[in-house]
Amino acid sequence: MGVGLPVQREGYWTPAATPGQCDFSVLRCRSAAQCPMNVLGGCADGRTGMACNNCQQGSFATEDGSCQKCQAADALPATIMAIVALLILILLLSSINADLNQQSLSILTVAAIGGQMVMAVQALGSIRQLTVNWVPPVHDLIQLTQLLTFDFDIIRISCVYGVDSPVLKFVSQLLACPAGFGIILTAWGLAKLRGKQMSWDSVFNLCGVMMFA
Incomplete structure (x- = not known):
C-alpha cells in the first residue's frame, strides 16, 4: 500500500513509468472519454499515441471516445458525402446564369433563409464541446x-x-472550401471549352456565396 505506481486521472494522460520513478509529465486529453482513469499510459479501447490522440491504424473514432476497426462498408459515408457535395455543386452551376431580376421574391427569400440556417447550425457546433448528455433528437x-x-x-x-x-x-x-472552388472553376472551364456561355462574374459570386456559408 502506498508504494505502487499511481494511476492517471480521467481526462489526463501520463507516459508509462518505470518502478521507482517520481517525476511525471501529465498532459490533458482532448476528451475525458479518450483518457479514462487507468494505469499510466492507458487509453480508451483502440486509442494510442501521446494523450491518446490517435486511433490505431485502420480504426475510426466513436462517440464514446474509443476506436473501432474499419470494415469495408465504413468508407461508404465519406463516398456518399463526396457524391452529394458534387451533385450540389453541379446543381448550383446549372443555375449559375439565372437572372436574379427574373426570380420570384419567394425563391430569393428561401435562399436567404437557407443561408442563415446554415450559419445558425454551424454556430450550434460549439454546443458539442459542452459536457452535457444530450438526448435525442437534440443529440442527433x-x-x-x-x-x-x-x-x-x-x-x-x-x-x-x-x-x-x-x-x-x-x-x-x-x-474543403478550396476543393469546392476548384471543382466550380474546372466546370466553368469545361463549359467554356464546349462553347457554353457562362458568366465569370456569376462563377465568382458563387464562390463568394460558398465562402460566406
Whole structure:
C-alpha cells in the first residue's frame, strides 16, 4: 500500500513509468472519454499515441471516445458525402446564369433563409464541446453539425485515409472550401471549352456565396 505506481486521472494522460520513478509529465486529453482513469499510459479501447490522440491504424473514432476497426462498408459515408457535395455543386452551376431580376421574391427569400440556417447550425457546433448528455433528437441534431463545421470524424474519414492523423484531418478541413472552388472553376472551364456561355462574374459570386456559408 502506498508504494505502487499511481494511476492517471480521467481526462489526463501520463507516459508509462518505470518502478521507482517520481517525476511525471501529465498532459490533458482532448476528451475525458479518450483518457479514462487507468494505469499510466492507458487509453480508451483502440486509442494510442501521446494523450491518446490517435486511433490505431485502420480504426475510426466513436462517440464514446474509443476506436473501432474499419470494415469495408465504413468508407461508404465519406463516398456518399463526396457524391452529394458534387451533385450540389453541379446543381448550383446549372443555375449559375439565372437572372436574379427574373426570380420570384419567394425563391430569393428561401435562399436567404437557407443561408442563415446554415450559419445558425454551424454556430450550434460549439454546443458539442459542452459536457452535457444530450438526448435525442437534440443529440442527433447536434451531431449533424459536425458536417457543416467540417468535422470529418462523423463520416469516418480515417477509414478512407487508412490512418487517424490529426494533421491530415486539419489539412482536409483547410482544403474543403478550396476543393469546392476548384471543382466550380474546372466546370466553368469545361463549359467554356464546349462553347457554353457562362458568366465569370456569376462563377465568382458563387464562390463568394460558398465562402460566406
